[in-house]
Amino acid sequence: xxxxxxxxxxxxxxxxxxxxxxxxxxxxxxxxxxxxxxxxxxxxxxxxxxxxxxxxxxxxxxxxxxxxxxxxxxxxxxxxxxxxxxxxxxxxxxxxxxxxxxxxxxxxxxxxxxxxxxxxxxxxxxxxxxxxxxxxxxxxxxxxxxxxxxxxxxxxxxxxxxxxxxxxxxxxxxxxxxxxxxxxxxxxxxxxxxxxxxxxxxxxxxxxxxxxxxxxxxxxxxxxxxxxxxxxxxxxxxxxxxxxxxxxxxxxxxxxx
Numbered sequence: 001x002x003x004x005x006x007x008x009x010x011x012x013x014x015x016x017x018x019x020x021x022x023x024x025x026x027x028x029x030x031x032x033x034x035x036x037x038x039x040x041x042x043x044x045x046x047x048x049x050x051x052x053x054x055x056x057x058x059x060x061x062x063x064x065x066x067x068x069x070x071x072x073x074x075x076x077x078x079x080x081x082x083x084x085x086x087x088x089x090x091x092x093x094x095x096x097x098x099x100x101x102x103x104x105x106x107x108x109x110x111x112x113x114x115x116x117x118x119x120x121x122x123x124x125x126x127x128x129x130x131x132x133x134x135x136x137x138x139x140x141x142x143x144x145x146x147x148x149x150x151x152x153x154x155x156x157x158x159x160x161x162x163x164x165x166x167x168x169x170x171x172x173x174x175x176x177x178x179x180x181x182x183x184x185x186x187x188x189x190x191x192x193x194x195x196x197x198x199x200x201x202x203x204x205x206x207x208x209x210x211x212x213x214x215x216x217x218x219x220x221x222x223x224x225x226x227x228x229x230x231x232x233x234x235x236x237x238x239x240x241x242x243x244x245x246x247x248x249x250x251x252x253x254x255x256x257x
Contacts, residue, residue: 002147003124006096007172010047011207011229019220020047020229022173022209023236023250024100026068027051028077030240036089038240041247043093047229050127053079053101064234064241079105086121096124098151098172103131111142118148125149125172133166140169151175156196167204176200176210176227197226220253 001009011020023046028035043049052065054072079101099118106114106128117123125148131139133152140150149172154163156178167174178193193210200208210223211231223230232253239249 003096003119004147004149004171007048007098007124007149007151008206010096011173011209018254019224019227020207020209021220021250021253022046022048022050022098022211022229022231023246024050024052024231024233025240025246026065026072026237027053027082028072028075029054029068029237030071030243032075032077032081032085034240036085036091038246040091040093041245042236042250043095043097045247045250046095048095049093049097050100050231050233051082051097052233053082053099053105055102055105057102062234064237068237068241079109083117083121086123087117091122093122096172097122098125098127098149099123100127100129103128106139111139115142115146115148118143119146123148125151127151127153127175129153133162133169136169144171149173153177154200156192160199163199164203167200167206170204170206173207173209173228174200174204175231176208177212178210178214178223193223194226197223201227214253217253217255221255 023042025039025042054069054077056073126143136150143150151172152166152170153175154166154177158166176197197208197210207228209229209231210227211233214220214230214232215235220230236246236249239246
């Protein structure tokens with residue numbers, strides 16, 4: 001199975017027809033050693049894992065992820081470090097793993113080398129929030145040669161024609177941002193989200209996962225009525241910041257049995 005198909009299959013309604021959970025962790029946070037223990041714990045309960053590449057100007061992220069990124073950079077964490085450590089540790093992670101990175105680190109690394117190292121290290125795809133669709137051709141070509149995913153993001157203000165184009169171009173899943181702005185602030189699903197997610201679902205043949213501000217089981221249950229999964233980021237980073245159990249938190253977002 002190709003890496004991008006692994007993502008698609010893993011997020012097609014998740015486990016037992018529940019909403020799938022994509023769990024975000026900032027690479028190297030809270031420190032380089034504890035990060036890999038957290039990664040393994042979270043991978044046991046999440047349907048996919050998104051590893052954030054620390055960046056000095058994470059413009060789409062709120063203060064929590066900005067803070068984690070800054071701390072990771074202070075510990076020497078970089079894209080090259082992520083690849084080197086994943087290869088050295090030879091982790092056996094059951095769910096597909098994606099990297100969320102701003103464009104600059106990927107450009108510096110080089111697209112061909114990036115795709116090659118991704119295959120070697122078990123990375124299935126990429127989310128690049130500051131890469132416009134119109135400029136994504138070179139990266140998409142390099143990843144596509146190795147059947148890696150480049151996930152496209154849509155928002156409530158994406159025009160209909162552009163929504164169709166982004167959904168058609170996406171691989172793995174479509175990332176539906178539930179509101180405009182930065183990550184981490186919302187505590188309730190916006191009232192207009194139902195109609196918005198319905199439009200995304202109608203335009204996409206891939207699973208649709210909604211994110212930005214998801215932190216409670218009630219939100220996951222509400223989103224699951226209109227999307228295939230959720231992306232949980234800031235709330236999970238806050239769990240690590242407090243020294244709490246990240247796997248237990250992810251599990252708490254699933255419906256009680």
